[in-house]
Structure formats: C-alpha cells, structure tokens
Amino acid sequence: MIYTLTMNPSIDYFVTLSDHLLIDEVNRTIDENFKAGGKGLNVSTVLSLLDVSSIAIALLGGFTGEYIKQSFLNNQYIHLEPIEVEGTNRINLKAHYNHSALCINGKGPLIDENTKHELLKKISKITKNDWFVISGSFPEGSDVDFLIEISQLVHSKEANLVIDMEKITKDTLQKCKPTLIKPNLYEFGLIMNNPNISLLNIKDEMKKLNTLGVKQVLVSLGEDGALLLDNNQFYRLEQEKINAVNKVGSGDAMLATYLAKMISTNDICTSLRWAGAAGIAVASTLENINFENIQQQLNKVTVTKI
Amino acid sequence: MIYTLTMNPSIDYFVTLSDHLLIDEVNRTIDENFKAGGKGLNVSTVLSLLDVSSIAIALLGGFTGEYIKQSFLNNQYIHLEPIEVEGTNRINLKAHYNHSALCINGKGPLIDENTKHELLKKISKITKNDWFVISGSFPEGSDVDFLIEISQLVHSKEANLVIDMEKITKDTLQKCKPTLIKPNLYEFGLIMNNPNISLLNIKDEMKKLNTLGVKQVLVSLGEDGALLLDNNQFYRLEQEKINAVNKVGSGDAMLATYLAKMISTNDICTSLRWAGAAGIAVASTLENINFENIQQQLNKVTVTKI
Structure with a gap:
C-alpha cells in the first residue's frame, strides 16, 4: 500500500x-x-x-x-x-x-x-x-x-x-535515509546548501546524497525535464518545450506517477517517462487532468541512461 | 423589525x-x-x-x-x-x-x-x-x-x-427613493458623477439628492466625521483624530448604529453621535468590538446643526 x-x-x-x-x-x-x-x-x-x-x-x-x-x-x-x-x-x-x-x-x-x-x-x-x-x-x-x-x-x-x-537539509536526509527524494533544482540547491548548482555540476552533488544514504535522487528541472540517480546510474529525462500555464502540482504529479509505475513495472526508464508525461500534463493546464491527458504527453518525453 | x-x-x-x-x-x-x-x-x-x-x-x-x-x-x-x-x-x-x-x-x-x-x-x-x-x-x-x-x-x-x-447613480436613487443612504465621500462622488466634491461644495450636492427623493443623506468622511442632511437641515459630526488601523466595516457600524438609535430615540443628534462613536470603535482595532467599545468613544464626537 x-x-x-x-x-x-x-x-x-x-x-x-x-x-x-x-x-x-x-x-x-x-x-x-x-x-x-x-x-x-x-x-x-x-x-x-x-x-x-x-x-x-x-x-x-x-x-x-x-x-x-x-x-x-x-x-x-x-x-x-x-x-x-x-x-x-x-x-x-x-x-x-x-x-x-x-x-x-x-x-x-x-x-x-x-x-x-x-x-x-x-x-x-x-x-x-x-x-x-x-x-x-x-x-x-x-x-x-x-x-x-x-x-x-x-x-x-x-x-x-x-x-x-x-x-530539508542534507544532514536531515542523512538521518532520515529516504528511499527517494524529488526536489526541484532550487530546492536541491537549498538541500545541498549550494545555490550554484547547474546542469554542469549537478551530478556530483546528487552523488553526495547517494553516499549519505538516499537511495534514489530525482531532481525535476522544469522545462529541462529531470535527472535521476539510482545506484550510481544516471537517467536523463528530456522533454519537448511546452507552454506551461500552471506551476502548481507538476512536481507532485511527477513523483506520484514515478512511484506508481516503479511499483507496477520496477523499470526506471518506463517509470521516468510516465513521470515526465504527468508533469507536462499538469503544467499545461489550470484544469484538473485525467489519465488520458498524461498518456497523450508520452510522445513528448524521452529517457536515456547517461 | x-x-x-x-x-x-x-x-x-x-x-x-x-x-x-x-x-x-x-x-x-x-x-x-x-x-x-x-x-x-x-x-x-x-x-x-x-x-x-x-x-x-x-x-x-x-x-x-x-x-x-x-x-x-x-x-x-x-x-x-x-x-x-x-x-x-x-x-x-x-x-x-x-x-x-x-x-x-x-x-x-x-x-x-x-x-x-x-x-x-x-x-x-x-x-x-x-x-x-x-x-x-x-x-x-x-x-x-x-x-x-x-x-x-x-x-x-x-x-x-x-x-x-x-x-449606484443618482438616476437609480431617484427610482429607488430610499429613506436613507450612507456613502463615503468617494462613493458619493461616484453617485453624483462628480469626482471633485469636497467640503466646499458637498452641501449643494447633497441637496440635489434630497430633491430627487432621498429623504436622508449621510456622507461619512473618514477622520473628518460625517455630514447628514435631513429635511433641509444639515448636521455636522466631528470627531477627534484617532489612529485608524482598520478600514473594513467602519461605515457599516456607523449606519447600523444611526439606524438603531433613530428607531429608539427619533433624535438625529443623539443617533449621529452614537453612529460616529461606532465608526471610531471599529476603525480603531482589527479585533471584534463590543457595546462598551462604542460607548467609550462617545466623548470623542460632537454633533452640531449647521
């Protein structure tokens, strides 16, 4: 459950x-x-x-x-x-x-x-x-x-x-040892007490959390998609540019969908792709979304191991 | 009732x-x-x-x-x-x-x-x-x-x-013929379609409404008190300066209190004095007021026929 x-x-x-x-x-x-x-x-x-x-x-x-x-x-x-x-x-x-x-x-x-x-x-x-x-x-x-x-x-x-x-700080996460966290880039900077995290240095910073006992780190990057670290392996989620009209709840949708798909498939690439589609579906509208809205966005996202 | x-x-x-x-x-x-x-x-x-x-x-x-x-x-x-x-x-x-x-x-x-x-x-x-x-x-x-x-x-x-x-415009009021209206100075300007109403010309403007069938016109003037016209007689409510912290509901309190006292005393001066005290009581605090709060302000207001 x-x-x-x-x-x-x-x-x-x-x-x-x-x-x-x-x-x-x-x-x-x-x-x-x-x-x-x-x-x-x-x-x-x-x-x-x-x-x-x-x-x-x-x-x-x-x-x-x-x-x-x-x-x-x-x-x-x-x-x-x-x-x-x-x-x-x-x-x-x-x-x-x-x-x-x-x-x-x-x-x-x-x-x-x-x-x-x-x-x-x-x-x-x-x-x-x-x-x-x-x-x-x-x-x-x-x-x-x-x-x-x-x-x-x-x-x-x-x-x-x-x-x-x-x-939440990295010290707290070290004590909590979660299986998964999903900050956005800004929140991730706060966690690491480093406001200068960009795509250039983000991987090293994510690895630090891994070392501290956080199993999976998923950082959502807005229109740049997301990056996931699991067991020393990075997964890059990329997406087509969309017209984002809603900033509320997109990260929650990404997290929920990733979780649901991981539980049913145990496949990170598939789960992350669905997660990206859900994030896009929420960000694209001020209305409530449904399953079809998520499914329709699947072709806008790609996931690669990097 | x-x-x-x-x-x-x-x-x-x-x-x-x-x-x-x-x-x-x-x-x-x-x-x-x-x-x-x-x-x-x-x-x-x-x-x-x-x-x-x-x-x-x-x-x-x-x-x-x-x-x-x-x-x-x-x-x-x-x-x-x-x-x-x-x-x-x-x-x-x-x-x-x-x-x-x-x-x-x-x-x-x-x-x-x-x-x-x-x-x-x-x-x-x-x-x-x-x-x-x-x-x-x-x-x-x-x-x-x-x-x-x-x-x-x-x-x-x-x-x-x-x-x-x-x-509300004066045309509407002519059709509604209320016994009493209580705009503030800004609203009164909108009613008369005249943004330049001040204490210099307000009496003439109030008389116009009287002529159109509004029996009593009570204009609240913020820290300047209020002016009431009834049956060609003006009543001037003046008040001590107060530290107003709340802009919400002061006019409603003035109207309610004026009405309550008019019904019980039929005395315009008394009613207007209580109305002024109620307005001050509400404007002085962000908390809910009680009867004593109104009563305590009575010495801050004076009413004169002018």
Whole structure:
C-alpha cells in the first residue's frame, strides 16, 4: 500500500484578476476556483488517476478541513485518514493577472503533542514494503526532529520512505535515509546548501546524497525535464518545450506517477517517462487532468541512461 | 423589525505577511484569521451589539456559505434567513504587511431567476414601518433593475428603505427613493458623477439628492466625521483624530448604529453621535468590538446643526 502524509493541507484559491495589481485599493477577481490540496493529497490524487489506491493521512481542522474531507469522499482510490486538529486549515491564494502570479500561502494550524502522538499511532499501522510519502511543509509545532522520528518509525516497519518537503537539509536526509527524494533544482540547491548548482555540476552533488544514504535522487528541472540517480546510474529525462500555464502540482504529479509505475513495472526508464508525461500534463493546464491527458504527453518525453 | 440584505456575502480572510510583497514568488503569512462578513451581515452584527434584533437575508452557497451560516447561529439578535444558491460564496483577502494593505475581493456566485424570485418572496413578508437595509455589491446575474424591483416591493409594503451599495447613480436613487443612504465621500462622488466634491461644495450636492427623493443623506468622511442632511437641515459630526488601523466595516457600524438609535430615540443628534462613536470603535482595532467599545468613544464626537 502507498501512504501519503500531508501535515499542512490547504485549499488552493485560484483567482484571476481583471487588471494589474493595485496596492492599498480593492482588486477584484473575474474568475475564482477552490481546490482541496496540499502536496501529499496531490500525490494521492494523481495516483488515483492511474487507478492506484493510497491511504492519505492529513491533519484537518475547521471549515476548510471539512471541505478538504468532503472533496476526497467520492474518490474510490483514496482512503482519507483524517486527524482532527484545532484551528483551521489554511487557504493558499494563487492570483493570476497579466503574465504574473501572486501567491500568498497561509500558515495553518499549530499542532500539539497529542496530534503528533496520534499521527505516529496511525503510521505504526504500515507494514513491510509499504511506501510512505511525506510531502509539503511543516505545520507550526513540528520540525525536522519530528520528521526524523517518523522516518525511524517507517524504517522500523521495513517500509519505503519518500520525502518531498521544504526546508530539508542534507544532514536531515542523512538521518532520515529516504528511499527517494524529488526536489526541484532550487530546492536541491537549498538541500545541498549550494545555490550554484547547474546542469554542469549537478551530478556530483546528487552523488553526495547517494553516499549519505538516499537511495534514489530525482531532481525535476522544469522545462529541462529531470535527472535521476539510482545506484550510481544516471537517467536523463528530456522533454519537448511546452507552454506551461500552471506551476502548481507538476512536481507532485511527477513523483506520484514515478512511484506508481516503479511499483507496477520496477523499470526506471518506463517509470521516468510516465513521470515526465504527468508533469507536462499538469503544467499545461489550470484544469484538473485525467489519465488520458498524461498518456497523450508520452510522445513528448524521452529517457536515456547517461 | 429591521431586515438586512446581503446579496454577495463573503468570508474576510485577514492575513499578515512577514515581509514586503513578492510577485512571482511565494509569500507566507505569520498570522491569519477568518471572519464571516458582507456589508449587510456586518450591519446586523453591529445592531446585535446594541441589543437590536434583525433578520439577515443572505444568499449562501458552498462550504464558505456553510461557514457563514454557522457563524451566525449562536447570535440571539440575528435571525439568519439564508437563500441557498449554487456556487460558492467568495473569500475576500485582506493582507497587511509593513504599512500597506492588499485587498483581493472575490466575485461570488452567479444568481439566477429562481434565486431572485425566492428573494422577492422573502422580502414580501416585511410589513409597514419595517426597515429594509440593502448593503454591499451586486452578485453576477443582478443589476440596478433588480434593485429598483426590490425597492418598489419595499415601498409597496410601506416599509423604510436604506441603500448602501456600490455602483449606484443618482438616476437609480431617484427610482429607488430610499429613506436613507450612507456613502463615503468617494462613493458619493461616484453617485453624483462628480469626482471633485469636497467640503466646499458637498452641501449643494447633497441637496440635489434630497430633491430627487432621498429623504436622508449621510456622507461619512473618514477622520473628518460625517455630514447628514435631513429635511433641509444639515448636521455636522466631528470627531477627534484617532489612529485608524482598520478600514473594513467602519461605515457599516456607523449606519447600523444611526439606524438603531433613530428607531429608539427619533433624535438625529443623539443617533449621529452614537453612529460616529461606532465608526471610531471599529476603525480603531482589527479585533471584534463590543457595546462598551462604542460607548467609550462617545466623548470623542460632537454633533452640531449647521
């Protein structure tokens, strides 16, 4: 079974403004759309498009938490395991106007020791060879120490750990020893504490993580595709240029699809190709995507061992 | 009985940013707070602080509408009369950072003929001498013609009509013939199609509206207080300078308090003094206010016939 964990879920509030942005005046939207989200839940959603079941653990509270809960009720592939928290899940505003975007992300509820205890109790139900995916940001009240505690619990169950979180350093990853991570290039620079990583030196940097105990490193590179390191072997994903209109959720789609295909085929090249197609499918539209949208992008991507 | 009508309710999402505003990057909040609102509902809320009952008609839909509904359940002075609409009530973002504020107001649901019909049915229950207050913006699907239809229905019941709406012109007001309007100086300029109204010429402009059939004209002037015209008599509200931290809801508080006191005392000077105090109380804080907060401001305002 695949588990996803979203510690700080959100409702994404996509709005379009009629004009440029006015400070100290009222801006008005011409279009608006709510979408229950959070990176772990996004992973579960993309898994469900591929007919892959997952158990989505999420910390939910308030009227926004209720909306998130309701949004996943009718998805037969997602079993939501909510943990009730005090406070109200955040709303992340994504405002589009002209060719710019304004993102204001909420902070979300404070989580307490009880909530952490309940979360660890739920995680302790996973079994050998399960996959446990932790995505997104830390809520207030939690930090890398808690992530390390979760990681140790996952390893004690002999399950596979995937981490796709912000504010993670290589030191933390050395302690967590995930099977797979999927930063983008910017996040990878933060992990390695090196802002000057480019395609010229990225391979050496990825190898360092390998040495520290991260089995597979998948770095998404936006329109440049992605690079994967597994067992000293690099895989290069390249893609045709597309007109990207959406920056939200493309990396989550890539991760979910890679995972789903690895579990079913155990073939890295095939899995990475599907992952690239899913990333393109999400980036190409502001709408929700389906399986066909992913499949249609397969001819735009190639994967080679390098 | 006082009725308030909010055709386009909202949840105000107050957030504070840690830093200046970044375009095309993710901004993060350090504090956030949800508040069920909309101008008519704000009027009902302030009336309730004065122990005055009202019936609040509001068009509600989606998870945000449910939150608004729940927010008013426990207020013994507000009887909420929801009209269910398709779609989802909007969220209005109010982001504070440094000394600036960014407001992004949603559009809200489209209302259809059925909804309008149901609304008119509810309004037809009002009786002689009731007060009917219409506040806020038009939702998509409605316009001034619908406002005129509502106005005629209110008059046919021999009830009193109060209008505090955006995008109203003097031609519309001539057709609606409200007992009272309460624009601020900027809105008053839009009504009169004259952007150059100042304290020098405002009295002549207010008289014009009187002639067109608006019985009382109350123009709020921010820190300059307010000016009221009734039956060819002007009343000047002046106030001490305050440190205004909140621009939202001050005018609604002024209107609600003026109305409540006029109904109980029929004394314009007393009512206007309380109205000024309520405006100050709201403008002075980002928190919810209570009766004592209003009362404490009374010594900061004076009213004179001029």
